[in-house]
Amino acid sequence: SQQGEEDPQALSIQEGENATMNCSYKTSINNLQWYRQNSGRGLVHLILIRSNEREKHSGRLRVTLDTSKKSSSLLITASRAADTASYFCATAYNTGGFKTIFGAGTRLFVKA
C-alpha cells in the first residue's frame, strides 16, 4: 500500500496546547499534503510540502518532512476548540500520472 499512515489515530488536548500528528509512508513521493475534515464534510487542503523541502509554516501550522525516514509531522500551535476535526496526510507519487493517496487520519478533539 502507498498510503500514509497517521499516528495517533485520536488525540484529545486542552485549548491552548499544541497538537502534533505524524504520518509515515512507504515509497518515494513528489509531495506530501495535509488536509482537514470536519465531521461529514469535504476535505480542506491545509499545506503542501515538496520532497525537496524540510519544513513549512502556515499560520499556526508547521509541517516537517523527513524523506530519509519517510515521515512527516503536522504541528498545530495554540490549539482552539475550532481545530477539532480529522486531519489526513496525503502522498502524491508518480505512476506515469500522479496519484494522491490518503491515510486513515487522526481525529483531534480540542477541549475548551
Added chain:
Amino acid sequence: ETGVTQTPRHLVMGMTNKKSLKCEQHLGHNAMYWYKQSAKKPLELMFVYNFKEQTENNSVPSRFSPECPNSSHLFLHLHTLQPEDSALYLCASSQGTGTGELAGELFFGEGSRLTVL
C-alpha cells in the same frame, strides 16, 4: 464554498435502483476525481479523469460507472449497489495530474452521503 459542488448531498437507494451523483467544479481545473470514504477506512481513490479522459480506475466494481462529459462535470452512475457501498462519496478537482507543479492541491466538494438499503 470550495468551488466544487456535489449533488445530491444525501441519497438513500435500494439495491435495485439506479441513481447518479453529480459533481461540478468552477475552478477551471483539468483533473477530476472520485473518492469513497467509509467509516474507519482511509479515503479510497476510485477514478481519475484528466482532460475528460479516464486515467485511473482503481479496480472499482462495474456497478459504479463514471462519466466525464467535460472538464467541469463529473458523474458517478450507480446501479444494483450493495449495502457495503454505503459511504460518503467525495469529488475533487486539481489543476492537473502531471508532474512538478501540477501535482498539487486537491479541492474537494462537500460529498454525497449514500445509504444503500
